[in-house]
Amino acid sequence: MRLRTRLAVEATAAVNQLSRHIGTGSGTVAGGRVGLAIAPGALADLGRGRTVAVVSGTNGKTTTTRLLAAALETSGASVVTNATGSNMPAGHFSALASGPREAPAVLETDEGYLPATLRELSPRLALLLNLSRDQLDRSNEVRMVAKRWRDALAGSTCTVVANADDPLVVFGARSAPSVLWVAAGVHWRADAGGCPACGGRIRFAQGTWSCSCGFARPVPDVALEERGEETTAMFADGRRFTIHLAIPGGFNRRNAVMAAAAAEVLGVPADRALEAMGKVEGVAGRFSVHSVRGVPTRLLLAKNPAGWDELLELVAGDTGPIVIAINARVADGRDPSWLWDVPFERLGSRPIVASGERSAxxxxxxxxxxxxxxxxxxxxxxxxxxxxxxxxxVSVEFIGNYTAFHDLLAKSPLA
Amino acid sequence: MTVLRIAVVYPDLLGTYGDGGNGLVLFRRAERRGIAVELIQATSDAALPAVDLYTLGGGEDGPQVLATERLGEAGTLAEAVANGAVVLAVCAGYQIVGARFPAADGAPVDGLGLLDAITEKSQGRRPVGEIVVESELEGVGMLTGFENHGGLTTLGPSASPLGRVCIGIGNGDGTDGACSGRVVGTYLHGPVLARNPALADLLLSWATGRALAPLDDHRELDLHRERLEASLGRRGRRRG
Structure with a gap:
């Protein structure tokens, strides 16, 4: 390691510790920024000589990163990861600087930063979950994100594990030299109606999709079978695994299958990976019950229509009170128009409280x-x-978008 | 008319910013007044039905061109407008009902020509943010919304602007949107009618041909006031 990089690593640790100590942050971003300022090339330096896996997509990144890290930990190695969702270069730097030099790294990566991350860190594996509308005031078009993925992956050497059911992910991923396709499902299709390859219309039918230009769903290497609450993964060689997780929701089980496929690429057999993932409980505060001023409250995060679609599936049928909190700060996207894309109608009859800076x-x-x-x-x-x-x-359910969730989480210890 | 019919045009292609909300707002506001009403999600894989009121939303560049081609071929929308149908078109939908707009590569695409308005690529920064427009339509007053578009629009002599821009960019010349007969276009995207119930009711009164009874709009008016204040400060309260 270069001297400058070593200095940057030490400064990062010191600043992060200070940041945690004085309580200004989760202690990952500030230090990373200092480190990158001291040694701008240090990210690439820290990535060399170890296995790096990146996880990207619009929804499920934080949880899937946690699941894949849990799988890799079964090899006995300590794994470094940006567990709190600091998914841009500063967060990556802090994660890489946080453990042994050779420790494998699982890095949640902002979908907009994936191309830069591929260039800087040359990861061994990229796990690509889904793409849909999110923070359009910042990214404008989800199709542009897919195009940037395509261009960046065309020149990379990493193995990609990607969701075959999401046309935008397929468009972004198929330029990679080696892709393992997982039929991980996609509930939200409203952004995939127009073909990203030709501008025509994509037709979805009987579990598959295609466009008249020839762009179509790849044959999956791993398929999924969902019957009610039971999800089964079927690998091409005939192995079948039923997914049992401690965290709830069909979307998490589907993400676990993708993480299991990724773990196999990195040398951890799927059965062992899935067993480890089954033990993961709360993920960065999500899904677990916290005490909000003494009120037991299950905290959930949804920040865009596709994420809401999945959470509404999870909470459908519950009859207890629910609080929905919406902010529109920069990190949330300043335009809450997307609230009209969320099928809140499915909440049904239960006590509902509208909250947050954009509660109106x-x-x-x-x-x-x-x-x-x-x-x-x-x-x-x-x-x-x-x-x-x-x-x-009966506990209260709280669903917040990004900053609304994190503000409440910071004030609410685990119950 | 026996049943008021409202169609959200091609929600599979045009509906990037919750634009489908406009159809829902119109539908519920008619329903709450006891007007028999039907809301149709008119997807692009079927023929566009002839209805009384159409809403068009925003879309990405590719889907925008595809939607324009399909609407132009079918001719249903232009025919309905000639027969008196009401149209609310926002964002990319506004550009589609105009005379011309640029594709992703900048090449000009012929719009439907329902509004005398030509859109060209904005040379400066993309207009993204809150927008406030003082409307020239009767009884509508101040409009609040959010804009996010890559084009700027110039009106020809047969269209008049929807209003004067107080905050934001809009058409780019100090005005926003365009009106011609019963066709209204605007850069206030997404659920503009949720924030501006007066505009929703004007469109409904055009489509039904009758004056409408007032509704309990305290939630909508709280939101309207809050957004105006956020953009204009306290003076928004007086003018809103």
Whole structure:
């Protein structure tokens, strides 16, 4: 390691420790920024000589990163990862600087930063989950993200594990020299109607999709079978695994299958990988029950229509109170128009509290969904208000978008 | 008319920013007044139905061109407008109902020509952000929305602007949108009618040909006021 890089690593550790100590952050971004300022080439330097896997896509990155890291840990090596979702260069630097020099790294990567990350870190593997509309005030078009993936992967040497059911992911991934296709499903198709290859119209039918220009779903190497709550992964060589996870939701089981396929590429057999993933509980505060001013509250994060689509599937049928908190800061995207793409109608009849800095937007949306609700702008107060309509022993469900979730999480210890 | 029919045009191609919300807002506001109403999600794989009120949303460059081709071939929308149908077209939809707009590579594409408006690629920074427009349509007043578009639009003599831009970019010349007869285009994208119930009711009154009873709009008006204040400061309260 170059002297400058070593200096940068030490400075990163010191700043991150300070940041955690004074409580200004989760202690990953500030230090990484300092490190990169001291040694701009250090990211590539830290990536050399170890296995690096990157995980990218619009939704499920943080959880899938955690699942893949858990799988790789079964090899006995300590794995470095950006577990709190700091998924840009500073977060990558902090993660790589945080453990032994040779430790394998699993890095959640912002979809916009994937091309730069491929260039700098030359990862061994890229796990590509899904692409859909998110923060359009920043990225403008999801198709442009797919095109940048395609261009970056065409020149890379990494093995790609990609979702064969998402046309935008396939368009971005198929230029890579080696791709393992997983039929991981996609519920949200509203962004894939126009063919990314020719501009024509993609037709979805009987579990597959194609365009008249010849762009079509690749033959999957790993297929999925879903029956109610049971998800089974079927590998091309005939092996079948039923997925059992501690974290809830069909979307997490589908992500686990992708992570298992990725783990095999990195030398961990799928059965061992899935067993380790089954033990993962909360992921960066998500899915677990926290105490919000004494009220047991299950915290969930959804920040765009596709993510909401999946969470609504998860909470459908619950009848306890639910708080929905929406902000529109830069990290959330400043345009909450996407609330009108979310089928809130599926929440059905249950006590609902609209909250967050953009609760007025949410309240109008819920009103047109025909849902009775209250509006309490402050999320803490909203949880307290919701708890008053909870039956004894029933926890409150809280779904926030990015900053609304993180603000509440920071104030709420595990219950 | 026995049943008011509203169609969201090609939600599979044009609906990037929650634009489908406009159809839903119109539908519910008619329904709440006891008007028999039907909301149709008119996807691009079927023939566009003839209805009383159409909404068009935003879309990415490729799907925008595809939607224009399909609408032009079928001719249904132009025919309906000639027969008095009402159209609300936002963002890419606004450009589509105009005379011409640029494709992704900059090549000009013929629009449907329902509005005398020509769109060209913006040379400066992409206009992205909150936008406030003082509307010239009767009873509509201040409009609040969000814009995100790569083109700027120049109106010809047979279209008039929707209004004057107070905050934001809009058409790029101090105005936003265009109106011609019962066709309204605007860069206020996404669910513009959710933030501006007065505009929704104007379109509904055109489509039904009658004056509409007031609704309990306290949520909508709270939102309208909040967004105006966020953009204009306190003076938004007085003018809104």
């Amino acid at each position: 937007d949410l309240s109008v949306r819920l009103h047109y969904a025909g849902l009775e609700h209250r509006r309490v702008k402050d999320p803490l107060e909203a949880v307290l208000a919701a708890s008053r309509s909870a039956q004894p022993g």
